[in-house]
Amino acid sequence: MTQVLPRDCWRRVGASAALALISLSLGSPILAADEKAEARPLYNLQEAPESIRDLLAIQEALQRSLPRTRKATVGIDMGGGSGSGVIVSKEGMVLTAAHVSGGVGKKLTVIMEDGTKHKATSLGLVAETDAAMLKIDEEGSYPYVEIDKEERALMGDWVFALGHSGGFNKERGVGVRIGRIVRWADQTIQTDCNLIGGDSGGPLFDLKGRLIGIHSRVGASLEQNMHVPIRVFLRHWEKMKASEFIGEGPFAEKPVAFLGVGTEDREEGGVEVKVVGKETAAEEAGVKVGDAILEIDGNEVENKEKFSAGIKGLKPGTKVKLKILRDDEEIEIEVELGEK
Amino acid sequence: MMKRSKSKLSWARSRLVVCGFALICAPLVQGQQLEARLRLSGSTTREAFEPLRGILQQCSAVVYDGWKSISFGVVITSDGYLVTKASEIEDAKELNVRVDKTHFKNVRVIATTVEWDVALLKVEARDLVTVEWDTDGEPDHGSWVVANGSTSRTRRRVRVGIISANAREVGGGKAPVVLGITLDTNKKAGTLSISGVEEDSGAADAGLEEGDLILSADEQEIGKIEDLQEILAGKEPGDHVKLRVKRDDEEMEFEVELRTREKIFEEERSRNDAMSGRYSKRRSNFKRILQHDVALSERSAGGPLLNLDGKCVGMNIARVNRCETFAIPAGEMPKIIEDLMPKTNDP
Numbered sequence: 001m002t003q004v005l006p007r008d009c010w011r012r013v014g015a016s017a018a019l020a021l022i023s024l025s026l027g028s029p030i031l032a033a034d035e036k037a038e039a040r041p042l043y044n045l046q047e048a049p050e051s052i053r054d055l056l057a058i059q060e061a062l063q064r065s066l067p068r069t070r071k072a073t074v075g076i077d078m079g080g081g082s083g084s085g086v087i088v089s090k091e092g093m094v095l096t097a098a099h100v101s102g103g104v105g106k107k108l109t110v111i112m113e114d115g116t117k118h119k120a121t122s123l124g125l126v127a128e129t130d131a132a133m134l135k136i137d138e139e140g141s142y143p144y145v146e147i148d149k150e151e152r153a154l155m156g157d158w159v160f161a162l163g164h165s166g167g168f169n170k171e172r173g174v175g176v177r178i179g180r181i182v183r184w185a186d187q188t189i190q191t192d193c194n195l196i197g198g199d200s201g202g203p204l205f206d207l208k209g210r211l212i213g214i215h216s217r218v219g220a221s222l223e224q225n226m227h228v229p230i231r232v233f234l235r236h237w238e239k240m241k242a243s244e245f246i247g248e249g250p251f252a253e254k255p256v257a258f259l260g261v262g263t264e265d266r267e268e269g270g271v272e273v274k275v276v277g278k279e280t281a282a283e284e285a286g287v288k289v290g291d292a293i294l295e296i297d298g299n300e301v302e303n304k305e306k307f308s309a310g311i312k313g314l315k316p317g318t319k320v321k322l323k324i325l326r327d328d329e330e331i332e333i334e335v336e337l338g339e340k
Numbered sequence: 341m342m343k344r345s346k347s348k349l350s351w352a353r354s355r356l357v358v359c360g361f362a363l364i365c366a367p368l369v370q371g372q373q374l375e376a377r378l379r380l381s382g383s384t385t386r387e388a389f390e391p392l393r394g395i396l397q398q399c400s401a402v403v404y405d406g407w408k409s410i411s412f413g414v415v416i417t418s419d420g421y422l423v424t425k426a427s428e429i430e431d432a433k434e435l436n437v438r439v440d441k442t443h444f445k446n447v448r449v450i451a452t453t454v455e456w457d458v459a460l461l462k463v464e465a466r467d468l469v470t471v472e473w474d475t476d477g478e479p480d481h482g483s484w485v486v487a488n489g490s491t492s493r494t495r496r497r498v499r500v501g502i503i504s505a506n507a508r509e510v511g512g513g514k515a516p517v518v519l520g521i522t523l524d525t526n527k528k529a530g531t532l533s534i535s536g537v538e539e540d541s542g543a544a545d546a547g548l549e550e551g552d553l554i555l556s557a558d559e560q561e562i563g564k565i566e567d568l569q570e571i572l573a574g575k576e577p578g579d580h581v582k583l584r585v586k587r588d589d590e591e592m593e594f595e596v597e598l599r600t601r602e603k604i605f606e607e608e609r610s611r612n613d614a615m616s617g618r619y620s621k622r623r624s625n626f627k628r629i630l631q632h633d634v635a636l637s638e639r640s641a642g643g644p645l646l647n648l649d650g651k652c653v654g655m656n657i658a659r660v661n662r663c664e665t666f667a668i669p670a671g672e673m674p675k676i677i678e679d680l681m682p683k684t685n686d687p
Contacts, residue, residue, distance in 0.1 A: 048378050049388040052648050055484055059648070062502070063482040070481075156374050160482075160502075165663055166612055171508045176481055177633040177663055178502045182374045190373075192380045194633055194663035197612040218615060222635050222662065223379060 092136030163202025412643025
């Protein structure tokens, strides 16, 4: 399957993928297809391993990929909970699950396997499929993994999962689990790599150490371990990078805009401010108890239900203009909405 | 459409966060599935491990209580010494063992160590095949490992996985001991009184009662919980503590036997435990363990962990949770076995 890739993605590809790109640009797609077929190792062509020698081939491939992939796998401390993630660029771009990053613009701590901590900020997320992106704040040169952009992984392929099961533990290090792809669906990969709480957001790799998914959730059976396919990330790459909140639940809830006033309906129309919350957007902008709010962004305020529903429909950080009647005088106040 | 509940996987430390992680109902996505026989521990995949299954068949034991298999064991001498997981067999009433196809009804428990949770068993045998301990150091991350999975009466089945994490000490390496009491502190008065006595604990057996005011332990004055913890810290299961208490204006003295915490107090189940199926009762406080991802149950610990060469890299000692199993590294076993073995000059 072809995948249109955001330009930025190419910068983090390894040498082999760069070569593939060159061969494509030379106009030999057949050659590229051949290379792709050749690249499938025997252990993924066989229905199942047949001998100890076949098992050793799997072990060797896995062990070759482990040092590099472990270094790029991180713990993520959300303050009150923890998950995992994986670094995918030298600059410190991290992929994780949406229910780990918890929103856009959140402050998090990324923990390397050796215990080094880095501050990070969450970028965008896809709420429906549990995909999220974050960026380590500090400039640096971070260990990172290659993404399987060609989506070579197929059902039945041997894979391994990394993650900080149960939270970061320096003595234990990153935990590795082996398995096969049990099911491939558009929005979900299922494997028999056993996952548990704390693994969320951690990486799923093919045995060559290319990132093919991000851990999301489990079912009751040991064989129900669900991962977000990397294609979900690639599809939404630019928007996520631009800190967009994509889609609606269930893995992340959109932040609700908050003004910070308690109101009552006025007979003459509009609403009267009865309470102004401390340290809220309303207080900061100078809204006072007794003010009558008549209009919001030029639209008449009918009653308190409609007024509050209107606010909730906006994004935190949105600036709204309130027309206010105070001491028989109409004034206009601009408020930058806060977050609830 | 079929619906199935899924749990999100972040590890929530606080209750507040736990509430946020309700179960998600995700529709079962349509699509082709890998046949069960081809999965990690599926029947076709297991065929590649056949030589190792043969080794497990011969040099490991199935341990039964009556008809019920309760753990596996490792054959360590040809004349019938076996080791198994102690805490899984301690309540067994009709201990019996099967090695390969031979059934041994007469099983003696020779010795146990609480520290490692290992029991030494003896059956009357002559030509058992023993495990070959691996002496090449601990296996690397990603090395295949093989253990006993479910078993029929005569035929073993393997379960497979890999070494998952660093070998290490877990939980302080020592089983915590308890008196079996819960306490009430009165900070103002500087007193410590018993608010509860656990069933089957040393405290209950000694005769301590709710309301007893603790005065001293091992001749040291006790004013707060920390004083008592300090005294317990240096103790082993089976040790005794001399407790002096005041009951109805009368001072009394009790010799209380210390027992391991997991025997007395029910462990609080974490969210991760809830998604883990059946795990071992004793699953922490080991001086050194190998961690692997072979999906055992609490009843399939105690047996050998083999590498692809068929050598024994460890003895499975605990199913910890959905993705972690612990084994005592082969390197620790000679000393453990030596300490359990009857000394030649023993009567």
